Amino acid sequence: MLTIGRLAAYVGATVRAVRHYHQRGLLAEPERDSSGYRTYDAQAVVDLIRIKTLADAGVPLARVGELLTASPERFVEAIAEIDEALRARIRELEEQRHRIAELAAGDRLFLPDDVAAFLDGLRAIGVSERGVQVERDTWILVAARYPEQAAAWARDKAALLGHPEFRRLYRAFDEAYDWDPADPRLERLADDVIAFDRRMARETGEPDEAAWTVDDPLTRALASGPPGSLSPAWERLTVLTQERAARG
Amino acid sequence: MLTIGRLAAYVGATVRAVRHYHQRGLLAEPERDSSGYRTYDAQAVVDLIRIKTLADAGVPLARVGELLTASPERFVEAIAEIDEALRARIRELEEQRHRIAELAAGDRLFLPDDVAAFLDGLRAIGVSERGVQVERDTWILVAARYPEQAAAWARDKAALLGHPEFRRLYRAFDEAYDWDPADPRLERLADDVIAFDRRMARETGEPDEAAWTVDDPLTRALASGPPGSLSPAWERLTVLTQERAARG
DNA sequence: TTGCTCCTCACGTCACGTGAGGTGGC
DNA sequence: TTGCTCCTCACGTCACGTGAGGTGGC
Numbered sequence: 424m425l426t427i428g429r430l431a432a433y434v435g436a437t438v439r440a441v442r443h444y445h446q447r448g449l450l451a452e453p454e455r456d457s458s459g460y461r462t463y464d465a466q467a468v469v470d471l472i473r474i475k476t477l478a479d480a481g482v483p484l485a486r487v488g489e490l491l492t493a494s495p496e497r498f499v500e501a502i503a504e505i506d507e508a509l510r511a512r513i514r515e516l517e518e519q520r521h522r523i524a525e526l527a528a529g530d531r532l533f534l535p536d537d538v539a540a541f542l543d544g545l546r547a548i549g550v551s552e553r554g555v556q557v558e559r560d561t562w563i564l565v566a567a568r569y570p571e572q573a574a575a576w577a578r579d580k581a582a583l584l585g586h587p588e589f590r591r592l593y594r595a596f597d598e599a600y601d602w603d604p605a606d607p608r609l610e611r612l613a614d615d616v617i618a619f620d621r622r623m624a625r626e627t628g629e630p631d632e633a634a635w636t637v638d639d640p641l642t643r644a645l646a647s648g649p650p651g652s653l654s655p656a657w658e659r660l661t662v663l664t665q666e667r668a669a670r671g
Numbered sequence: 672m673l674t675i676g677r678l679a680a681y682v683g684a685t686v687r688a689v690r691h692y693h694q695r696g697l698l699a700e701p702e703r704d705s706s707g708y709r710t711y712d713a714q715a716v717v718d719l720i721r722i723k724t725l726a727d728a729g730v731p732l733a734r735v736g737e738l739l740t741a742s743p744e745r746f747v748e749a750i751a752e753i754d755e756a757l758r759a760r761i762r763e764l765e766e767q768r769h770r771i772a773e774l775a776a777g778d779r780l781f782l783p784d785d786v787a788a789f790l791d792g793l794r795a796i797g798v799s800e801r802g803v804q805v806e807r808d809t810w811i812l813v814a815a816r817y818p819e820q821a822a823a824w825a826r827d828k829a830a831l832l833g834h835p836e837f838r839r840l841y842r843a844f845d846e847a848y849d850w851d852p853a854d855p856r857l858e859r860l861a862d863d864v865i866a867f868d869r870r871m872a873r874e875t876g877e878p879d880e881a882a883w884t885v886d887d888p889l890t891r892a893l894a895s896g897p898p899g900s901l902s903p904a905w906e907r908l909t910v911l912t913q914e915r916a917a918r919g
Numbered sequence: 920t921t922g923c924t925c926c927t928c929a930c931g932t933c934a935c936g937t938g939a940g941g942t943g944g945c
Numbered sequence: 946t947t948g949c950t951c952c953t954c955a956c957g958t959c960a961c962g963t964g965a966g967g968t969g970g971c
């Protein structure tokens with residue numbers, strides 16, 4: 424006969440866990456000796472290993488209780504379910520290994536693939552890392568707010584990167600970040616942006632919604648946090664392009 | 672800007688979890704709008720994904736807090752540790768898949784391999800399944816009480832299975848279970864057991880401790896639960912062999 | 920006497936879940 | 946007005962962990 428400590432040690436459980444299983448009614452309370460100590464027999468070892476094996480596999484104790492009294496067929500059925508749950512959990516853990524590895528670097532974790540690909544495209548045409556970060560933050564908000572459409576929009580914009588004038592405008596926008604807000608080049612840039620928008624609208628037959636440039640109203644509205652969060656030159660550019668767009 | 676619901680949905684967390692991360696000081700409390708609603712920016716998305724990715728990987732929230740402010744080198748180091756922990760967890764789950772599979776049938780889960788092999792040996796020489804069960808329960812108690820020695824004892828006994836007289840005695844013992852306690856064959860069996868013990872003691876030069884048969888005092892003492900747990904014939908056999916052993 | 924194992928409460932832990940009761944914009 | 950999302954307490958959950966205070970055999 425075994426004491427609770429020896430029983431627990433043999434199956435790799437704690438004494439407290441064995442008492443817990445008694446409390447929950449999973450393991451039958453054994454006889455006591457003259458000192459009030461519980462005295463376990465071999466059947467208790469078998470029962471406890473059954474309980475612990477199921478519990479370790481993630482089966483809730485309430486369900487363990489059912490399984491102990493289930494028919495052999497139901498038991499085998501349940502084992503198959505538990506095995507499937509374990510396999511699913513393993514797949515999850517493999518996923519998580521990927522995700523924590525990506526955590527050290529890269530935007531893939533925060534954005535749909537198509538958006539991350541567009542950001543890589545910006546890097547490829549020479550947009551500064553700072554400019555890419557501003558874009559990234561904007562896209563995070565867009566993707567959170569319009570999960571269905573974000574990827575398609577990113578593909579549309581990525582396609583425009585094949586257009587030389589679009590690339591020139593993007594790079595100019597990027598450089599303008601540090602300019603003096605009074606710099607006359609901002610006026611010319613605003614003109615060029617509007618001209619490009621109109622040209623694209625004509626070519627594609629879509630309305631003149633200015634969805635083609637870095638300065639389209641949608642992304643602008645989403646990105647604008649408290650006033651002053653953009654650079655002074657970019658604030659100015661926003662005003663200028665909106666004036667020109669309104670003038671028609 | 673995002674509400675808490677949209678933020679949570681985007682990263683796959685619950686609203687409650689996000690509030691919890693605020694409470695724990697892991698995620699900075701953002702500005703509120705005129706209604707008192709929290710308004711999140713892109714940085715909050717990045718921070719939350721970082722938190723959730725680590726938390727999902729099983730990192731305690733207290734440690735997540737440290738990691739968020741850790742240096743890049745410490746962070747990379749910690750990622751490696753976490754990855755190792757995930758791999759260890761995966762190995763554990765694979766182990767558990769084995770164990771629940773074995774739960775449906777077999778003694779391997781309850782006993783050291785050498786003991787299970789000995790039980791298979793008993794089956795091979797024709798011992799009844801009932802007899803094997805009694806042995807199994809005895810060995811469970813022995814293994815729990817003497818984890819170091821059990822395997823070696825089992826190997827010793829398994830070696831004896833090569834001995835024809837040992838096999839004969841074991842099978843006779845097995846059959847004797849149902850006999851009438853007054854059956855004269857019990858006396859002859861007791862004589863044969865003692866004779867075999869003495870012979871083995873002479874051959875191996877070890878003391879006459881009667882450790883060779885199913886009836887050795889050690890296993891008997893361990894297995895004997897409340898009186899009457901053995902069959903009447905086996906109780907009688909125990910008495911008879913002890914008498915003969917004492918007479919010398 | 921000291922050390923060890925056992926006993927029974929009963930509160931603590933961890934990461935949220937789940938109402939309870941209320942507000943604000945469509 | 947109804948429905949939805951948000952807000953702040955605050956208690957509940959799950960499987961034990963961890964003392965608190967005490968007993969019994971070597």
